[in-house]
Amino acid sequence: MAPGEPAEPETAVVIATSGSTGAPKGVLLSARALTASAEATHARLGGPGQWLLATPAHYIGGLQVLVRSMLAGTTPVFLTGTGFRPDDFAAAAAQLTGGPRYTALVPTQLVRLLDDGGAGLAAARTFDAIVLGAAATTPALRERAAEAGVRIVPAYGMSETASGCVYDGVPLDGVHVDLADGRIRIAGAVLAHGYRLRPDLTADAFADGWFTTSDRGIRHDDGRIEVLGRADDMINTGGVKVSANAIERVLCAQPGVRDACVVGVADPEWGEAVVALVVPAGEPGDLRAAVRAELGPASTPKRIEFGAELPLRGPGKIDRAAVKTRLQPGSHG
Template sequence: MHGFEVQSVRSIPDWLRGRAIHHPDHPALVAPEGTWTYRELYDAACEYAASLRILGVTEGDRVAVIAKTGVKYALMMHAIMQLNAVVVPLNWRLTGIELAKQVEDAEVAILLFDEGGATLARDVLQHVQPRYGGRAFESIERTTERVERSDIELTHMHAIIYTSGTTGVAKGAVITYQNHWWGAMASAMQLGLTPADRWLVPMPLFHVGGMAVLIRSLIYGTTVVIHNGFDVSAVNEALDSGDITMVSVVPTMLQRLIEHRRAGYPPALRCVLLGGSAAPKSLVARALALGIPVNQSYGMTETNTQATTLQSADALRKVGSSGKPLANMRVRIATPDGFTDEAGVEGEIVVQGPTVISGYWKRPDANAKSFRDGWFYTGDIGVFDEEGFLYVLDRRADLIVSGGENIYPAEVESVLVQYEGVREAAVVGQSDPTWGQVPVAFVVKASEVEMTELALANHCRQLLAGYKVPKAFYFVDELPRNASGKLLRRILKERLQ
């Protein structure tokens, strides 16, 4: 038609290479260890990529990373990207056994780790042996050779991020460069963008929220400021300096930041992106009263962070809302009668758009359940108001969100029943002023067995990350169930009130 044919774009120029050419002296990363310009970051990425190739890593290989130092994680990620390999970030809060299962599932070629993650990495390597073993980042020398990537294939995998499912079995969310690209475009349209933006990330970079900031700032050509862990004084000092324009936090972080504040932050701070779990209305209201520009968002690993975001202009009149869908996203409510956008109708939140992952790594069972007819079924319950603002009523029926970390009861319960004498176990979340929620366990034990809370806690610590270990154990004669045998967690939660 009209003598030409419209072609779909499958590849675009490499983001880091482009920034190094056009803005070589602009700061890309700022960390306690120093500052890296885009030229310096690109040079390091290309030279480390060559070193990884010498070790045997090739295009498409999965490379797992355990790094407690943010800038080392960033350098490893960028080197892996230049090789067209796939990043598998590992949550260093988990146990070696838990991470070994992820390494094995992803068929990882090599495990990279920094000094802070060395002990955990050695534990992982006792349970699984990647093709090229494990390698400390500090032992990898930059070579005089370079591996440079000129283009990015948008449909190629960038990362596999593991997120537990309701069964407690970790699932690898496959994130493509296309997911990142469209996520960056939609986020910029919702939150705005300036050349002087400096985005502070005081959270672990193994989470999709941390990774997304690294990638989006790369696309935008702005600056990422990395903190190695969350320190209230350090974050407040950075925000008070007037150098930070955006910061990503979870509710627990925001609560601690403003706990003793009597005033807001300098006007340079234009966005506090709040995610990770549903924030109490009282917390958001207090932050807004201090003049802090809070943008409540709703999203998850499967949507590559934001699916909806509340703009600061609506924050005061829509406290408790997660806002409206981003420009390239569709969000609806699924009910037994079909999809609806009608105000006041509660149901499961379903999401569609180019930021949504295409599926989980090697999990056709989970894909069939969660991805249907082009929609991702989140398992969360929500409702729209008359103006189309989304309110998330429950972060998955059974999910416990503690300090921004997801805890799935089934995983903890499976560990508890491994303890000799435990017949049944049920885990639910209990409200906590510091962490939002903490896990507690109800245990049915064999009548002839002597059992203590301390013994159960010690058993759990051997197999689970510390934040997953129940903070209290209640011994009961039986668990409440309905006629079909389904556990009634609601009754257990009521007992805690």
């Protein structure tokens, strides 16, 4: 991040990426990009309002809560306490005095509110919108939120797009999304203008007004964008390439499964073996059979381990490197 060196021209803030799959980078964001994102968010949600800051402000999702508040002329409420506790969330929500009422959470936080079912969940129901970002919102979580009466808006974006730029599959006003060989590309005023002291990485990712992401996606007939996972989430097992994200979707759709992470680990027979770490919510059934029935034998995990939670890094993102280390043969993590 080189804090002792001058910032690049037109840089209002440098945001460190969470580095969930590689070395962190410093993302250069201008005041114009931050403002464009905040204004487009308010336009999509229903107008400026008062925000509850429930994620760290040194990540883009938290920083944007402050930017939106500043532009709205409202005073944000800050979640206090260690970690994320539903009772603390309820106490913070009670301090909101204006409207509309907004907050931004990561899926893990929403799951805790739903699991607790007490004051925190009651508070969540009072928000006009809860923007849910940093990690994918599974269909099961979307269904749980709807059944509980919690209004969520799943968002897709990253530091390079000044926070979420596609809300519930629809790009924000002024944001353009393109697919090149299945890879998601984004253009618009919300874009960063490069990486801190890395002109090589900047040239690779930013060209002709477009930012090429590391994510794969498809565009449905109704125009909505669906993110299919990272381009590097493909696992080559026995010469067949399978999608870790697709396997995770099947696992998370099964009864008794709260969350799942699928990775490939070195294997002398298969090259890479498909393995999974699953967070149960009850008694899961035959998960391997479920994957085999929907995706075929190659996608079926060779091994499934269970844990109380998935390791996280940054603002609620799954730490895939930690999962892979834990699931390596011979590991006792």
